[in-house]
Amino acid sequence: MLASAGRRLFTRGFATKAIGVDGFTGAVGNTPLIYLKGLSKRTGAHIYGKAEFQNPGGSVKDRAALGVIRDAEDSGRLKPGGTVVEGTAGNTGIGLAHVCRSRGYKCVIFMPENQSQEKIDLLRMLGAEVHPVPAVAYDNPKNYNHLARDYAESKPNTVWTDQFDNTANAYAHYISTGPEIWEQTKGDLDGFICATGTGGSLAGIGKYLKEKSGGKTQIWLADPPGSVLHSYVTSGGKLNERSGSSITEGIGQGRITKNLGTFVNDLSGAIHIPDEKSIAMVYEMLDSEGLYIGASSALNVVAAVELAQKLGPGKTVATLICDGAYRYQTRLFSKKWLKAKGLDSAVPEHLKKYAVLD
Numbered sequence: 001m002l003a004s005a006g007r008r009l010f011t012r013g014f015a016t017k018a019i020g021v022d023g024f025t026g027a028v029g030n031t032p033l034i035y036l037k038g039l040s041k042r043t044g045a046h047i048y049g050k051a052e053f054q055n056p057g058g059s060v061k062d063r064a065a066l067g068v069i070r071d072a073e074d075s076g077r078l079k080p081g082g083t084v085v086e087g088t089a090g091n092t093g094i095g096l097a098h099v100c101r102s103r104g105y106k107c108v109i110f111m112p113e114n115q116s117q118e119k120i121d122l123l124r125m126l127g128a129e130v131h132p133v134p135a136v137a138y139d140n141p142k143n144y145n146h147l148a149r150d151y152a153e154s155k156p157n158t159v160w161t162d163q164f165d166n167t168a169n170a171y172a173h174y175i176s177t178g179p180e181i182w183e184q185t186k187g188d189l190d191g192f193i194c195a196t197g198t199g200g201s202l203a204g205i206g207k208y209l210k211e212k213s214g215g216k217t218q219i220w221l222a223d224p225p226g227s228v229l230h231s232y233v234t235s236g237g238k239l240n241e242r243s244g245s246s247i248t249e250g251i252g253q254g255r256i257t258k259n260l261g262t263f264v265n266d267l268s269g270a271i272h273i274p275d276e277k278s279i280a281m282v283y284e285m286l287d288s289e290g291l292y293i294g295a296s297s298a299l300n301v302v303a304a305v306e307l308a309q310k311l312g313p314g315k316t317v318a319t320l321i322c323d324g325a326y327r328y329q330t331r332l333f334s335k336k337w338l339k340a341k342g343l344d345s346a347v348p349e350h351l352k353k354y355a356v357l358d
């Protein structure tokens with residue numbers, strides 16, 4: 001039925017409002033922008049969260065995965081039956097594994113061996129070949145990212161997608177997430193803020209919104225503990241040594257990646273968010289909005305509230321809800337884990353009922 005409707009209804013990439021979409025990759029993007037009613041009422045602002053957990057692979061990284069694979073195809077580096085290699089411990093690997101299955105590529109993932117068995121198992125279930133390797137620093141040639149690159153260089157028709165420094169990642173957000181947010185807010189948007197891992201989403205969305213609004217929409221960075229980016233932005237470009245850590249996953253960075261580098265000088269500012277606030281927001285979003293979100297998303301929502309307060313009453317601010325809590329629930333909702341991290345007192349008393357796991 002759909003096939004007979006003709007190819008012109010379909011795009012090769014991000015979802016459109018067409019009546020049908022072309023497979024997994026056609027279903028990437030076009031996610032709802034959710035008005036966060038409770039938070040908006042409490043703050044007197046208009047706060048929106050883009051529901052990236054509704055991408056078919058479950059996270060914002062489906063967009064980056066599709067973007068880097070399309071780029072490799074379009075440049076002729078990846079041919080039918082080829083292999084895609086990436087160094088990743090999380091959502092990018094899941095996105096790549098899905099896109100590879102749907103387009104007939106082999107997917108090879110290098111990751112630090114200290115990652116959970118669930119992550120390794122999930123990638124293998126999605127058909128990826130997983131290489132857990134010793135967890136060593138980025139400047140060590142045996143770091144998982146460098147091993148992914150070396151592997152790709154040693155094999156024919158094999159591409160290292162290089163999510164951190166391949167700007168096809170940011171471009172995917174420039175042509176999809178940014179325009180979607182602009183359309184969904186009808187251009188009435190005072191601020192956009194999110195945390196970064198590769199920098200792809202912040203740089204791509206930020207560039208589009210800033211250009212389209214003629215500079216009216218301010219773009220801010222949100223940053224967890226253990227990342228150097230907040231101090232880099234607020235000090236006007238001084239790069240400190242990385243120290244400390246965060247319970248958030250997928251965000252925080254020790255360097256200016258090429259993706260972030262395309263936009264970092266255009267940021268209006270940065271907000272540091274401690275883990276206590278992120279954890280409390282995981283529970284508050286569940287209680288007041290019915291949304292079950294991961295810790296990086298909760299950090300983004302805290303940051304959106306703080307940015308709205310900085311910008312003044314009645315302002316409109318958007319952020320990303322990167323993924324759901326499903327991938328982290330044995331930690332985020334475990335009393336034992338919260339205590340071990342010193343975060344049990346961060347959960348407000350009346351919300352502790354949600355921490356149902358021991």
Ligand SMILES: Cc1ncc(COP(=O)(O)O)c(C=O)c1O
Nearest residue numbers: 091196197198199201250296322
């Ligand atoms: C859960 C989660 N949140 C946020 C991000 C950051 O996105 P980006 O890499 O576009 O900066 C990632 C990236 O992997 C992620 O997995």
